[in-house]
Each structure stands twice: as C-alpha cells, then as structure tokens.
Amino acid sequence: MSEPRYREWILETIDSLRSRKARPDLERICRMVRRRHGSDPDRTRAELEKLIQEQTVLKVNYKGSVSYRNAAKVQRKCRRKVEQAGERTKHAAFDNSGSSSNAKNDNISARSPADLEALELTPCRDPSPSSCSRSAEEKREEEDDGEEEEEAAVVSPATGGISSLTSCDGRNGSCDTSSPAAGRVEVEETRSVLGHASSDLPEPERRTCTSARNNKQHAPQLRAVKSSVKAVDLGDRLVAAVWSLSERNSRGHAPLGLKEILGYLGTQAAHADGEKLTRHRVKVVLEREIEKGRLRRTRLGHITVPGRRWGGSTGAAKASEASARLPANTNSAPQDGRISKQENVKEEESMEVECKEAGKMDEEEPEPLTQLEPQNIKPEGEAEVKVHVHTPLSAGVEVKACGGSVTDTPVIMEEELQPSTLSSPSKLSSAHQEAEQCGTEVEMAVQGESIHTESLTQDQKEAIPDQVQTLTPDEPVVVSDGVTIPPSITIKNYSVCKAEVGVSSCLLTPSASPGAAEERGMNGGVFVKSESSITNPVDWTVADVASYFTAAGFPEQALAFRMQEIDGKSLLLMQRNDVLTGLSIRLGPALKIYERHVKVLQRTHFQDDEAFC
C-alpha cells in the first residue's frame, strides 16, 4: 500500500503538471515532488509504482512517451471513453490485485483521449501474459491495425519499475497475444471479470485495464464482443428494462430506442451498482444480449424482446393486437402463427445485414412519406409499387403513414392486400378498412387485390388462409412476360414471403421483364409473382442473383452482378450508386435494375422483416 502522504504528493504533482500543460512523466513528477516535498526521487518512483498498482494512478503511453494520470480525475473527465473502454474485455489485473480493489480512489476505468491513445492503462499488476489485460482479440486487433506499438503499450508496473512499458501485443513479451494461451487467457479473464461484475468491485474498476484499450482504431464489432464480457449483470438489467419498456409500449408506441432504454436504466442504475451507465456501454451490452437472443433488434435498430416484436409497436405482437381490434379478424391467428415462425427464420437470416440495412432504411425513410402523397399515386405499377411497398416501411420507421394507427397497418396491409393470401371477405373488408384509413393508395391495392382474388379458385382461396400457399420449389416460377424464376432460387421461406408476394404482385409489379411488364404495371391486370417475393433474397447466392436478373431480362447485367459476386445479402445492401456505377453496367438498365428490382427487393425484404419483427 502506498503511503498516503506520497499518494497525495504524487497526485497533486500530476494534477499540477497537467494544469500547466506539461506531460506528467516520471521525471517531472519526481522532480516536482522532490522540489516541493524534498522526497527522494527513488522513493517517489516506488510510491508511484504502488499507486499504479493500486490504480490510483494510471500509467499510459501517450504518443510514444509514458505519462501518468490521476485515475480518479481521468475517470470523471472521460466518461465517454469509459463507456467505450468498458466494452473491452476486462483486465486480468483486476483479479490478481486484491489490493487493486482500492475502491475508494480508483476509478481507474476512465480514459481520456490521451489514455485512449496510450492504448493501455496500466493497471496490470502482473506482467505475465495471463494477467495482462489485453485479450487475445484485442491484441489481434491491434496487430491488424499495424500501428500497435505506441498504442499497445501497456504499462506494467510490476515489471521493472514504472517506466517499463509492456506491450500487450507481445512486443515486449509481457502479453504475447499470439501465444497459444492467449485464447485461454482471455477466457479466464472473462470469467474473472464476470466474477467481478457481481462482486465487490465497482464496474469502472473492473474495466480499468481494458478501458485504456479504447483505441480509435478498434472496430465497433470487436468492441461489442469484448464489451459483452463486462456486462453480465447489466445485461440482465437491460433485458429486464426492455421487457418492461416493451410492456409499457405495447399499446402501439414506437419501438424502443437506445435512448429510451438508457433513460430507463438510468433511473435504476443508481441502485444497481453505482456505476454510471453510458449510452455506449448500454449499447454494447445491448449488442451482447441481442447476440444471445435475449433481446432482439429490428431492422431499424430498435430494440425489443424476442417474443414481442418491436415492443409491440409494429411487430407480431402488434399484428395480433391489431388483428384483434379488427372487425374481421378471423385470420389473425394464422398471421400470428406465421409471423412467429418466420421471425426466427428471417431473423437469423437477416441479422447479418440488419444494421446496414437499417441504415439504408433510414436514408430512404423520407421517401415513403412523399410517396404516400395522393398525387404521387399513379395507376402505373411502378408508382403503385412505391406507395405500397413504402407504407409498411414507413410505419416501421415510426412514420405516421395512416393516421394514428400506423402501427397495425403494415402487417395488416401486407396480409390483407396480398392477392395470394387474400382468401376471405373478412380480409378484404379489413383491407378496405385499412384503405379508408390510409387513403387512395390502399384502395388501389385493394382493387388489385380484388381482381386477383377473383382469379383464384375457391380452393385456392381457402388454402391461403393457412398462410401456406405452396409453390412447387422445383418449378420455375412464372412471372409476367414469360420470365421465370430459376429453380435454383429456393422457395423455402415461401410462407414467410407470402406477404411479400402479396405486396410485390399486387403492389409492386416491377419484377419480371423490364419490357412490357414495366410499362404495363398493374393496369395490365396481370399480377406477377415477383421473384423477389418468392424467396428471401437474403438466401440468394451469387448465382441466384444472376439468375434473377437474367430472368428479369437483364442477362448482361446479370453477368455484372455475378462478376461482382453480388449475392442476396449484398444485393440487399446495394445502394443506388452501387448499382449505377459499381457494376459498370449501362445506365439505362442499371436504373431499371435498381428502381424495379434492387430497390423493390430491399423494400420488400425490409418491410417483410419489419412486419414480422
């Protein structure tokens, strides 16, 4: 234990140096302490080392030089950093240093920019690899960064004095990440951290060693992974919070946002463990919980609980609620059933692109609004497509598209308006009801629906309610203009895509060939089963995508897609420019491809996902 007197002197000195914008390095500290208090530099050095071990002082390597920080101050100042830092795996140092738990002064976790840059705080008491705060992952990360040394420098007080910097990336051997033990070490660290999480150590302290890691270069996802470790208990709280909020919002409010959750947690964080909940930290934990499946994130980035889609605002729960409210809700049960099944499937399939897609959606968010304008509604298929495809989307994005009942609308509409699924008058009436709420565009959809419905045989109609209108997977799907969907494109999730089909065929119509179909639109009275609606694009392989565009009448461009190795996921992530310029295809076809296929596929996919979220 350091001598209180020295601690005071040293901290004071560090503060002083900092205040005069001088680097609080060993030399300056010793000199100032000696000058002010007459202390022997060696003694000062020793005391400083003790303070570092106690995490009262943080040793950082900033821009290639060692610097010291008043841990308490650092933490207070850089809460944000802490949050980020907190995401990283905990430092083993916490474990071995019983003394480290010097809970009083140490809130070492915080990191200031310098700390971040310094890459590593030193709280590592044990220079041995196993105790090194760095996880193998982090090390790898740094190695990848290619500028590891400076930032990777972690001070290891225990080694040879304060000035000894240890590089966790293995450069100094103290923390050889590349060693076979690295992974194991990390696990152990994790465990210990977890242990700490529920033990006496305050969260900030637990995070100390790691926080420094907070390197600007670190990839968010890695951070998330690392952070996952820390927040065990927080995770529980988080999940509980989401559930609670979901319950609260089950009446049709917007899906949960990070802000909301944060706010909720904030009200409870105080009694939890006293730690400060930061947006970033919660986010990280959130990610973790989502990974674990305890929470779920919608495509738009909202948080909800697994069983309740979107906190009931737009998801299945909502759908069922909506159905219950509808006069004709005979089909609500099947809907729900289908939705719940689909959720799992789609969720997994699409999780990967969720974030990016959400981002995209955000970008396009305003569009639906404008297109909902009556004047934008044209009899042409394309216009129609936009309107309808967007409707659910906008609702999902919390846009009030259809009066105040948007929440229900997306799902309902998708269900009711689909020609293929529409089976009973009740649905039709529901659709009309929706039409009344939403306006012209819906009416049009209903019209199309009616037309299509009539074309169905009674048997077909009856079969539809079960949500399992089947298509023979082996049979090429015939789309308008004789375009067929390659058998290679599986239809496994057809049930999931039924809504899409409905939307696509009734509302979209873009599919098929760029020729007649696109001109004809809905007026042709031909309801095409768009390829996009038959399967989940997420599942498409590069070949599937190519086949799709070939079938759609863009054989040349299909080749470009193939050349660029665009698979379903990539396709759903493509942006306008990607299509127009990234594929090196002619502008004309590119525009058509984007507007009539890519965009539609994306929207359909998103909307479908949202509806089932």
Next chain:
DNA sequence: GCATGCGCACGCT
C-alpha cells in the same frame, strides 16, 4: 536553471 503559464496543434468524439 527551473518553474510556470499558455498558445497552438493534434487527435478523438
């Protein structure tokens, strides 16, 4: 010579 103050640049959020 040393301590201190601070303008300014840099990097990060």
Next chain:
DNA sequence: AGCGTGCGCATGC
C-alpha cells in the same frame, strides 16, 4: 465544435 493532451515558447523567480 468541444475536449483532453502536451509541445514549445515566453516569462518570472
């Protein structure tokens, strides 16, 4: 834009 850090220079003792 705001913030933390610290180099480098000016100033004072």
